Amino acid sequence: MMASQIFNQIDREIKVILKKALNNNELSTEEALKLLKVHGREFFALQYTANEICVKKKDEIVTFVINRNINFTNVCFQGCKFCSFSLPSNHKDAFLLNLDQIRDRVIEAKKSNCTEVCIQGGINPNLNFDFYLNILKVVKKIDKNMHTHAFSPQEIFFMSKLYGTSVEDTLKELKKAGLDSIPGTAAEILVDDIRKIICPNKVSTQQWVDIITTAHNLSIPTTSTIMYGHIESNKDRIEHLNVLRKIQKETKGFTEFVPLPFVKENPILSKLEAHPLNPSYGMADLKLFCVSRLFFNNQIDNLQCSWPKLGPKFAQVSLNYGVNDFGGTLIEENISKSAGAEYGEYLPPEEIIKIIEAAGKHPAQRDTLYNIMKYY
Numbered sequence: 291m292m293a294s295q296i297f298n299q300i301d302r303e304i305k306v307i308l309k310k311a312l313n314n315n316e317l318s319t320e321e322a323l324k325l326l327k328v329h330g331r332e333f334f335a336l337q338y339t340a341n342e343i344c345v346k347k348k349d350e351i352v353t354f355v356i357n358r359n360i361n362f363t364n365v366c367f368q369g370c371k372f373c374s375f376s377l378p379s380n381h382k383d384a385f386l387l388n389l390d391q392i393r394d395r396v397i398e399a400k401k402s403n404c405t406e407v408c409i410q411g412g413i414n415p416n417l418n419f420d421f422y423l424n425i426l427k428v429v430k431k432i433d434k435n436m437h438t439h440a441f442s443p444q445e446i447f448f449m450s451k452l453y454g455t456s457v458e459d460t461l462k463e464l465k466k467a468g469l470d471s472i473p474g475t476a477a478e479i480l481v482d483d484i485r486k487i488i489c490p491n492k493v494s495t496q497q498w499v500d501i502i503t504t505a506h507n508l509s510i511p512t513t514s515t516i517m518y519g520h521i522e523s524n525k526d527r528i529e530h531l532n533v534l535r536k537i538q539k540e541t542k543g544f545t546e547f548v549p550l551p552f553v554k555e556n557p558i559l560s561k562l563e564a565h566p567l568n569p570s571y572g573m574a575d576l577k578l579f580c581v582s583r584l585f586f587n588n589q590i591d592n593l594q595c596s597w598p599k600l601g602p603k604f605a606q607v608s609l610n611y612g613v614n615d616f617g618g619t620l621i622e623e624n625i626s627k628s629a630g631a632e633y634g635e636y637l638p639p640e641e642i643i644k645i646i647e648a649a650g651k652h653p654a655q656r657d658t659l660y661n662i663m664k665y666y
Contacts (some may be wrong), residue, residue, distance in 0.1 A: 352613075354617060361410060367413060381400050389424055474548075481495065481530060545660060592660055
């Protein structure tokens with residue numbers, strides 16, 4: 291079907307918004323919210339628009355990175371209601387990897403041709419700042435070229451308290467020890483009324499923004515994320531996107547945006563009757579991918595799917611809904627697994643390549659900063 295036929299059959303207001311996006315004009319939050327609510331022909335027009343913008347930017351190329359996760363501790367005192375990974379230190383399943391165990395995992399990553407290690411853990415009260423610095427030094431001692439993508443804004447906030455100094459000085463010390471980039475996690479939903487329910491002990495929206503912008507101003511790039519499909523509304527989702535877009539306009543420090551659907555099987559949040567879930571089923575996921583592509587059109591170029599949370603099949607579908615990156619091979623993805631995700635901890639590069647090709651796209655291996663390393 292021709293584009294003119296698609297647009298001639300849809301609601302006039304939605305048509306105007308989609309044409310606006312195709313012309314590289316910025317969408318308002320009100321327009322984005324309207325797009326999250328479309329159905330039927332308007333939904334297919336939204337999909338067409340998101341895919342068209344993605345193709346213009348990326349030329350049908352879908353990237354992935356060969357990386358390894360290292361979750362070094364599951365001990366945490368934050369008490370986030372969506373988390374099934376964290377445990378108290380006296381729990382029989384609590385763990386804390388020592389530096390030798392972390393070293394072994396980095397060596398394994400190097401042998402597996404990983405270009406990145408992604409390092410995160412719980413907020414463990416038994417740690418000191420030197421431990422975090424030593425993790426970074428271990429990685430660089432094994433391979434100075436291994437990109438170290440480590441420590442959420444929440445972990446960095448905690449470290450600044452351990453170090454007894456500002457977030458800026460903390461980040462400077464981490465960078466000196468080998469930190470290359472930061473995961474934009476701990477964002478969940480950047481709306482404080484929601485955060486007070488799902489993660490009351492975490493940093494506030496403004497604190498998260500301040501940590502991220504400080505990192506960007508120190509030339510430490512970060513990813514950006516959203517965790518959606520729990521108690522938030524569509525309006526909350528768009529407000530979250532708007533916070534991220536404002537940051538990117540100022541700093542240009544986000545490498546990508548990663549929508550993370552809430553895995554509801556195990557978390558406490560699933561059992562809170564006072565705050566019923568607003569789960570995301572299929573169409574809502576795809577609409578969020580598409581709207582994110584349109585909303586970030588001139589700001590964040592890379593939109594990544596989370597195959598551990600979506601599953602490889604549905605992640606493949608997303609590649610025609612504005613998504614241009616399949617994420618990483620991961621190896622040892624524990625956080626989604628602990629929440630009840632059923633889709634494994636590792637996808638070998640060969641399988642990712644087949645998934646991308648079967649979606650009609652062209653696979654390419656990238657590094658953490660989206661430099662293409664190899665086309666297939």
